Amino acid sequence: MGTSAHKHATAAVLMVEEGSVRCMGNWTVAEMHPLEQQLPHIRWPEQATLTFDMQAVQRMDTSGAWLLARTVQNLNSKGIQVSLHGLAPGAQALFELVTKADGVPRQLPQPKRTPFLINLGQNSLLALARGGDLVAFIGETGEAAIRLLRHPTRIRWAAMLHELGQAGHRALPIVGLLSFLLGIVIAYQGGVQLRNYGANIFVVDLVGLSMLRELAPLITAIIVAGRTGSAYTAEIGTMKVTEEIDALRSLGIAPMDLLVLPKLMALLIALPLLTVYADIVGVFGGMVMASVQLEVGFGTFLDRFDEAVSLDSYLVGLGKAPVFAALIATVGCFQGFRVSGSAESVGRHTTLSVVQSILAVIIVDAAFSVAFSYLGI
Numbered sequence: 001m002g003t004s005a006h007k008h009a010t011a012a013v014l015m016v017e018e019g020s021v022r023c024m025g026n027w028t029v030a031e032m033h034p035l036e037q038q039l040p041h042i043r044w045p046e047q048a049t050l051t052f053d054m055q056a057v058q059r060m061d062t063s064g065a066w067l068l069a070r071t072v073q074n075l076n077s078k079g080i081q082v083s084l085h086g087l088a089p090g091a092q093a094l095f096e097l098v099t100k101a102d103g104v105p106r107q108l109p110q111p112k113r114t115p116f117l118i119n120l121g122q123n124s125l126l127a128l129a130r131g132g133d134l135v136a137f138i139g140e141t142g143e144a145a146i147r148l149l150r151h152p153t154r155i156r157w158a159a160m161l162h163e164l165g166q167a168g169h170r171a172l173p174i175v176g177l178l179s180f181l182l183g184i185v186i187a188y189q190g191g192v193q194l195r196n197y198g199a200n201i202f203v204v205d206l207v208g209l210s211m212l213r214e215l216a217p218l219i220t221a222i223i224v225a226g227r228t229g230s231a232y233t234a235e236i237g238t239m240k241v242t243e244e245i246d247a248l249r250s251l252g253i254a255p256m257d258l259l260v261l262p263k264l265m266a267l268l269i270a271l272p273l274l275t276v277y278a279d280i281v282g283v284f285g286g287m288v289m290a291s292v293q294l295e296v297g298f299g300t301f302l303d304r305f306d307e308a309v310s311l312d313s314y315l316v317g318l319g320k321a322p323v324f325a326a327l328i329a330t331v332g333c334f335q336g337f338r339v340s341g342s343a344e345s346v347g348r349h350t351t352l353s354v355v356q357s358i359l360a361v362i363i364v365d366a367a368f369s370v371a372f373s374y375l376g377i
Contacts, residue, residue: 027064183285236336
């Protein structure tokens with residue numbers, strides 16, 4: 001049974017005859033599609049050997065050689081030995097090259113696992129290099145800040161006020177909601193235990209000290225790190241990808257003065273104010289729960305609050321906020337400047353910015369706790 005000839009004389013044709021197969025036409029990628037579709041339906045003769053007459057093949061490229069090699073391989077798998085006759089020297093060399101090339105390896109090579117100590121050393125060196133880059137960025141930021149303080153007229157007040165609005169009043173709803181709910185949770189969980197001992201009034205001490213000293217500045221910093229720090233990284237990273245930062249440098253505008261310092265100064269102002277706001281809202285949440293659950297009225301709560309919480313405790317929590325702000329702004333801007341290549345890099349460094357900022361805030365807060373405990377504050 002043979003294949004029908006294509007309507008064009010140059011099309012690739014394969015005809016099965018008694019004991020042989022005649023191949024004609026151009027075995028090229030542009031002319032062999034009909035033949036490739038017909039090959040699975042060809043009935044091959046049941047004999048031990050089969051000769052392919054290739055004298056009438058006018059042209060053959062890699063696609064044609066690959067199709068011929070695949071056909072020969074399929075026949076060999078059925079026990080039919082194939083011999084080629086009349087193949088042009090160039091086509092013969094191409095057929096042999098395709099036959100020897102094994103495009104699909106039977107077993108994919110397995111990558112060698114790097115020993116643990118080598119991995120540890122490489123990761124340590126990479127961490128040190130990134131740490132050195134961060135220290136250099138902090139030094140460059142400090143130098144730019146000192147230069148700006150010497151020339152206050154160069155401070156970009158419009159950019160700083162814009163960043164202050166983005167990081168400040170637009171964060172009030174989420175900070176207020178979480179602080180209020182946190183105050184309710186602390187008062188509820190502590191009130192359940194205090195009520196068993198008839199010490200309901202001490203819920204004021206629990207809510208006041210925990211919110212003002214630890215939780216309000218910490219939860220505010222975490223929210224700002226996820227909300228504002230990531231925005232810093234995404235903004236600077238996108239400008240890096242679109243080469244806007246290079247354009248600023250070509251115009252003689254220092255990216256530090258325009259992009260980093262306004263964000264840093266705005267966050268240094270916004271985060272302490274947000275912390276004060278979180279203190280008030282969190283304590284109010286505790287007052288509401290104490291009134292509902294423990295029958296501690298607002299007046300009684302405020303009287304006890306004045307005795308339980310000292311000014312030092314309030315200032316301890318408030319003093320952490322500028323440090324947290326500096327950490328968040330520095331890490332966010334640093335990761336933004338590390339973006340390179342594509343939008344995928346923006347997403348990766350934005351994630352790193354959030355994770356590293358939150359981790360840095362928690363570590364520094366723990367260090368503050370240890371230091372204050374040692375100093376007796």
